[in-house]
Amino acid sequence: MTTASPTRTATPSPILLMARHAAALRAQGQDVIDLTLGEPDFDAPAHVLLATHAALGQRQSYSPANGLPRLREAIRWRVRHDRGLHYREDQVAVGCGAKQVIFNAFMATLQPGDEVLLPAPYWASYPDMIRLCGAQPVVLPTTAAEGFRLTAEHLAAALELSPNARWLVLNAPGNPSGSTYSVAQLRELAEVLRGYPQLMILSDDIYAEIRFTDQPYATLAAVAEDLNERTLLVDGVSKAYAMTGWRVGWGCGPAPLVAAINAIQSQNCTQTSTLSQLATIAALEGERDFLSERNAIYRQRRDAALAVLRTSQTLDVLSPEGAFYLLPRIKGTHDDQDVAMDLLKVGVATVPGSAFGAPGHLRLSFATDQATLVKGCQRLVSALGDRP
Structure with a gap:
C-alpha cells in the first residue's frame, strides 16, 4: 500500500x-x-442529560454543516456573556469537537512551505495536524522559569526567522503545562503580532473554565480586539462540561475563515451529531x-x-x-x-x-x-x- x-x-x-x-x-x-x-x-451536567433524554423522542435530522441555528446563537451568547466578544452568525463554526475545528482551520489555510509557530510544551496533536495539512510546525521552546509561557521577545525573534509563518498557536490554560497568560502578557504578544498582518492566531481556549487563580480569564481575542479579523477562538464542551464523547466544539472568527471551515466540514463529515448539538444547547444555556x-x-x-x-x-x-x-x-x-x-x-x-x-x-x-x-x-x- x-x-x-x-x-x-x-x-x-x-x-x-x-x-x-x-x-x-x-x-x-x-x-x-x-x-x-x-x-x-x-x-455530564444533570440538566444536559435531562434535555438529551427529552430529545430522544424527536427526529434527529441533518443540521447545517455549521450547526443548528439555535446552537450557534447559544455559542454567540455564551462568548458574549463570558468574554465580552460579539460575533455574527456567519462567524461561528461548529465541529465534532474543538479538535476538528482546529484541523479544518489548518486545512483551509495551510499550503506546502507554510509554517505554524507552536510554543512548547504543546498539545500532542498539533504537530501532526499541521503536517497532515502540508505545513511544518516551528517549535518555540519555553522554560519553567517563564512559567512555560511564550514571551513577546521570543515571539519577535521567531517571526524574524520564520518568514513563512502562517499561524501562531496559543493554548491557555495549556495542555500539558496548565499555564495561563495575564492581560499584560497578552498585550505584549499582541504588540508584536500587529507587525505581522499575514499571521493568523489560533486561541485554543478549551480549558478556559478550569482555572485555579483568582485573576479573571484573559484571552487574546478580548485583550486585542483589533486582531480579531485574524484570530480564531476555539472552545467546546469536552472539558468544562465533562462531555468528551459528545464531540461538539466551535470556532469564532473572521467570516471568510469560518466559511472555509464550514465548507470543509460539509465535505468530510457533514455535521456533528444533532443529538449532541441539542445537548450542547442545554449545556450553554443552563446553570453553571x-x-x-x-x-x-x-x-x-x-x-x-x-x-x-x-x-x-x-x-x-x-x-x-x-x-x-x-x-x-x-x-x-x-x-x-x-x-x-x-x-x-x-x-x-x-x-x-x-x-x-x-x-x-x-x-x-x-x-x-x-x-x-x-x-x-x-x-x-x-x-x-x-x-x-
Missing part, C-alpha cells in the same frame, strides 16, 4: 497509545493506575454552578498530587494555574519514554513529555478521583527513587 508523503503522514496519538498499553495490562489482570487521558471523571464546585475538586486533587510528587528528590514540578495536568521534570538526563514504560511496569501509566515537546518530563492527568491519583503518584515516586 502506498501512503501519503511524510509531510502528510500522521503518527498515532502518544496519549492514546499509553492509555492502550495500560488497558491491555489491566485486561491481563494487572493493577495499573491510568493517569494518561485528559478526560474528566464527572458526568457545577463549574466552581468541580474546579474546587480539581484544585484539591492538584494539591494532593503535588504534595506527594514534591517529596521526591528526583522531580521538579510547577503548580499549574488551570487545566488538569501536572508536568514534572525528571532531574538528570533520562529518556522520558523509557521512564514512562518503566513506570507502566510498576502499575502507573503516564505520558512521556517528549510527546508534548517537553523531553525529560512526564504528563500526569489529575482528572481522576483523589485516592487513585495519590496512590498513582506514590507509586511513581517510589519507582523513581533517588536516581541521579
Whole structure:
C-alpha cells in the first residue's frame, strides 16, 4: 500500500497509545493506575442529560454543516456573556469537537512551505495536524522559569526567522503545562503580532473554565480586539462540561475563515451529531454552578498530587494555574519514554513529555478521583527513587 508523503503522514496519538498499553495490562489482570487521558471523571451536567433524554423522542435530522441555528446563537451568547466578544452568525463554526475545528482551520489555510509557530510544551496533536495539512510546525521552546509561557521577545525573534509563518498557536490554560497568560502578557504578544498582518492566531481556549487563580480569564481575542479579523477562538464542551464523547466544539472568527471551515466540514463529515448539538444547547444555556464546585475538586486533587510528587528528590514540578495536568521534570538526563514504560511496569501509566515537546518530563492527568491519583503518584515516586 502506498501512503501519503511524510509531510502528510500522521503518527498515532502518544496519549492514546499509553492509555492502550495500560488497558491491555489491566485486561491481563494487572493493577495499573491510568493517569494518561485528559478526560474528566464527572458526568455530564444533570440538566444536559435531562434535555438529551427529552430529545430522544424527536427526529434527529441533518443540521447545517455549521450547526443548528439555535446552537450557534447559544455559542454567540455564551462568548458574549463570558468574554465580552460579539460575533455574527456567519462567524461561528461548529465541529465534532474543538479538535476538528482546529484541523479544518489548518486545512483551509495551510499550503506546502507554510509554517505554524507552536510554543512548547504543546498539545500532542498539533504537530501532526499541521503536517497532515502540508505545513511544518516551528517549535518555540519555553522554560519553567517563564512559567512555560511564550514571551513577546521570543515571539519577535521567531517571526524574524520564520518568514513563512502562517499561524501562531496559543493554548491557555495549556495542555500539558496548565499555564495561563495575564492581560499584560497578552498585550505584549499582541504588540508584536500587529507587525505581522499575514499571521493568523489560533486561541485554543478549551480549558478556559478550569482555572485555579483568582485573576479573571484573559484571552487574546478580548485583550486585542483589533486582531480579531485574524484570530480564531476555539472552545467546546469536552472539558468544562465533562462531555468528551459528545464531540461538539466551535470556532469564532473572521467570516471568510469560518466559511472555509464550514465548507470543509460539509465535505468530510457533514455535521456533528444533532443529538449532541441539542445537548450542547442545554449545556450553554443552563446553570453553571457545577463549574466552581468541580474546579474546587480539581484544585484539591492538584494539591494532593503535588504534595506527594514534591517529596521526591528526583522531580521538579510547577503548580499549574488551570487545566488538569501536572508536568514534572525528571532531574538528570533520562529518556522520558523509557521512564514512562518503566513506570507502566510498576502499575502507573503516564505520558512521556517528549510527546508534548517537553523531553525529560512526564504528563500526569489529575482528572481522576483523589485516592487513585495519590496512590498513582506514590507509586511513581517510589519507582523513581533517588536516581541521579
